[in-house]
Each structure stands twice: as C-alpha cells, then as structure tokens.
Amino acid sequence: MAQKPSPSPRAATYADIEALPPHKLGEIIEGELYVSPRPAPRHALATSMLGVEIGGPYHRGRGGPGGWWILDEPELHFGADVVVPDIAGWRRERMPALPASAWFTLAPDWICETLSPSTAILDRTRKLEIYRRERVAFAWLVDPSTRTLEILRLEGEEWLVAGNHGGDQKVHAAPFEAVELDLAALWEPA
Numbered sequence: 001m002a003q004k005p006s007p008s009p010r011a012a013t014y015a016d017i018e019a020l021p022p023h024k025l026g027e028i029i030e031g032e033l034y035v036s037p038r039p040a041p042r043h044a045l046a047t048s049m050l051g052v053e054i055g056g057p058y059h060r061g062r063g064g065p066g067g068w069w070i071l072d073e074p075e076l077h078f079g080a081d082v083v084v085p086d087i088a089g090w091r092r093e094r095m096p097a098l099p100a101s102a103w104f105t106l107a108p109d110w111i112c113e114t115l116s117p118s119t120a121i122l123d124r125t126r127k128l129e130i131y132r133r134e135r136v137a138f139a140w141l142v143d144p145s146t147r148t149l150e151i152l153r154l155e156g157e158e159w160l161v162a163g164n165h166g167g168d169q170k171v172h173a174a175p176f177e178a179v180e181l182d183l184a185a186l187w188e189p190a
Contacts (some may be wrong), residue, residue: 028082042144075103085111107134
C-alpha cells in the first residue's frame, strides 16, 4: 500500500528515498514521501508483458517502427517531485541518448501506471497531475483486477479519454497504434 507517513515538520528529501529498504519504492510528491511495496504478481505480469509487447516493435524496432526508449520503472525528477511510473517511453528524437544520471529530468512522451488497490488513488490523482504539469502526452492506466486499459491523451491542459479497452481485445492504442496490442497477454489466464 502506498503509505503517506505521519505529518513531518520538514519536506521529504531524496535521502529519505535512499534510506528505504530495497523491497520498498519511494516517491516524493509535493514534499510528502509515499512508500509502496514491490508489485504483486498480477501487477508485475501486466507490466512485464506490456513492456514485452511494446518494447519489441518500438524500442528495438522488431516488427514495428522503433524510435523509442521503453523503460521499466524509470525514476523521474521534476523539481522537488520524484515519481516512478511502471513503464515510460521517450521518443528518441526528443532524447537521443540516455542520461548519465540514475534518473530522468526530461518528461517522457508516454507513461503507464499499472493500478493496484494500494496505489490506484495516488496514480489516478496526484501522479496524473504531475504528468499533466510536465506535459506527458499520453498516460495509460492498466488495471489487472478489471483487465482494462484506459488511454489518456493530453489536450491543452486536460486529460481526455482516448480509449477504454479490456478483456482479450486486440487494440491499436495511441501512441503505439502502428502495432496491434493483444490485451490477453497482460492478464493471468482465467
């Protein structure tokens, strides 16, 4: 569960994230430290398989157009905010090479948050607001419990729903519409 600690007289710092045990994930949003456990198996399966489905054609150019960096759990630093989407992608025309640092300051072109009961509220509210502020063009919300994919596209200052898909549908989902995505690959077999 993404837990917010009791109110503290000081804003959280990166040292607070570094002090966490290795099985915990830390994020700082508006000065508050959020701590989450490592993903549960259904969450990990959906995220891993999505990375496989998109990574081949977009990261490696196998069976698709290439031209992207697709990375699992990149640490994003936006001012004092530190967030970690489950997957993110940058068009290589915007980021020709990976940074030398352990984190990224350039906002991705696409992020994916795999929802779990403990993180869904944070992912859908405060983190989406940061992604909007940083001008991330597309956000995907994958929910393994309902077997759904919600696609959000940034239009001006607002997120618009660009698609809702679920179950075992095969979809062409922006910004990766050049290749068919088989949603059944993301879910635990029934």
